[in-house]
Amino acid sequence: MTSFSDSIQQKTDFSVEEICSLLETTGEGNTASLFSHACRVKNAHARRGVHFRGIIELSNICERDCLYCGIRRSNLDVTRFQMTKQQILDAAAWTHKAGYGSLVIQAGERRDAGFIDFIEEMLREIKKLSGGALGITLSLGEQSKDVYARWFEAGAHRYLLRIETSDPELYRQIHPPGYSFEERVACLGFLRETGYQVGTGVMIGLPGQTVAQLASDILFFKENDIDMIGMGPYIPHHSTPMFQKPLELSVDSRFKLGLNMIAVTRIVLRDVNIAATTALQALKSDGRELGLQAGANIIMPNVTSTEYRTGYQLYDNKPCMDENSEVCRDNLVAGIKNAGETVIYGQWGDSKHFCKRKGIESSHDSATVSQLSGHARRLEQC
Numbered sequence: 186m187t188s189f190s191d192s193i194q195q196k197t198d199f200s201v202e203e204i205c206s207l208l209e210t211t212g213e214g215n216t217a218s219l220f221s222h223a224c225r226v227k228n229a230h231a232r233r234g235v236h237f238r239g240i241i242e243l244s245n246i247c248e249r250d251c252l253y254c255g256i257r258r259s260n261l262d263v264t265r266f267q268m269t270k271q272q273i274l275d276a277a278a279w280t281h282k283a284g285y286g287s288l289v290i291q292a293g294e295r296r297d298a299g300f301i302d303f304i305e306e307m308l309r310e311i312k313k314l315s316g317g318a319l320g321i322t323l324s325l326g327e328q329s330k331d332v333y334a335r336w337f338e339a340g341a342h343r344y345l346l347r348i349e350t351s352d353p354e355l356y357r358q359i360h361p362p363g364y365s366f367e368e369r370v371a372c373l374g375f376l377r378e379t380g381y382q383v384g385t386g387v388m389i390g391l392p393g394q395t396v397a398q399l400a401s402d403i404l405f406f407k408e409n410d411i412d413m414i415g416m417g418p419y420i421p422h423h424s425t426p427m428f429q430k431p432l433e434l435s436v437d438s439r440f441k442l443g444l445n446m447i448a449v450t451r452i453v454l455r456d457v458n459i460a461a462t463t464a465l466q467a468l469k470s471d472g473r474e475l476g477l478q479a480g481a482n483i484i485m486p487n488v489t490s491t492e493y494r495t496g497y498q499l500y501d502n503k504p505c506m507d508e509n510s511e512v513c514r515d516n517l518v519a520g521i522k523n524a525g526e527t528v529i530y531g532q533w534g535d536s537k538h539f540c541k542r543k544g545i546e547s548s549h550d551s552a553t554v555s556q557l558s559g560h561a562r563r564l565e566q567c
């Protein structure tokens with residue numbers, strides 16, 4: 186029986202064994218007490234309320250060939266697309282008008298000069314159209330330090346780069362030969378040095394993955410002083426090499442482990458932002474709302490043009506494929522209200538962990554984006 190005494194509430198150092206035993210929590214009563222403890226930690230230490238980041242998946246063209254991913258280069262069944270400048274700006278304007286406060290720009294990985302310039306230009310345009318008000322997160326894979334710096338300078342201030350697993354051997358098993366775990370870790374360092382709020386995360390329930398590896402993932406987040414976490418269950422995609430690999434965990438077990446990972450990450454890391462990801466929703470229709478109740482505080486509603494959504498299937502059964510941005514939002518807002526949570530509009534909702542490591546007081550929690558101006562807003566938002 187997991188019990189959360191006052192002492193565990195104050196606890197900040199957890200061993201791998203302790204984390205494993207929390208991750209292995211099962212049964213309704215024990216799980217409910219794990220989640221309610223995680224939410225107490227969230228309310229005490231993290232950004233209050235739920236913050237939305239509208240996500241634009243602007244292209245499925247990808248140089249990489251990750252063995253689990255539906256848009257891997259070798260998947261010739263995918264019709265490749267790239268949203269136009271105008272389509273991206275329209276989606277950004279919609280996000281701003283909807284009061285989401287922040288935008289995530291994600292795409293398959295490309296390192297060519299044309300793409301790098303295109304993103305830089307987009308960043309400047311998006312900053313312009315929102316008068317600097319929209320916060321911008323990038324999720325564009327491994328790049329050079331110089332490219333990260335150029336995009337930061339152009340207005341991005343958060344970056345998501347999942348480590349996928351913190352176990353170098355498992356990392357090797359899920360990627361083609363030559364993909365370097367060390368280079369990926371180095372990218373997290375470059376991002377941090379550049380000044381970004383740094384996000385990472387893992388897939389949960391990968392073939393061969395152990396609970397001890399997941400516990401080490403949580404300690405990896407802590408040791409690397411990560412500000413934001415985005416993680417979700419692994420979901421096989423029918424035209425990837427990993428589809429053939431037998432899975433140890435059922436859909437239900439992967440879903441539950443996904444929620445436990447959120448709760449335990451919240452308990453161990455406390456003040457970071459944690460997203461309730463779409464992969465949770467792919468396994469259960471109210472998966473993201475349940476993610477909030479397990480300790481997450483961020484949701485990334487899809488604002489990609491509907492015509493392109495089917496082209497961005499990283500895994501099978503991705504939800505929200507034919508819904509436009511309005512419908513996506515309305516369903517989500519109703520679900521979040523049902524879950525007893527409150528959406529905060531018009532704020533960046535920066536990770537408190539980031540604000541603390543930058544030595545910034547959380548004195549601007551109640552300031553709205555429109556009250557602040559200029560480049561300094563990156564820090565002001567804390």
Ligand code: 5AD
Pocket residue numbers: 253254255347349387388417418419420421422464499500501
């Ligand atoms: N199942 C779950 N998540 C996946 N991702 C890619 N493919 C899958 C899959 N089959 C995740 C990876 C990547 C992010 C953009 O999507 O973690 O970093």
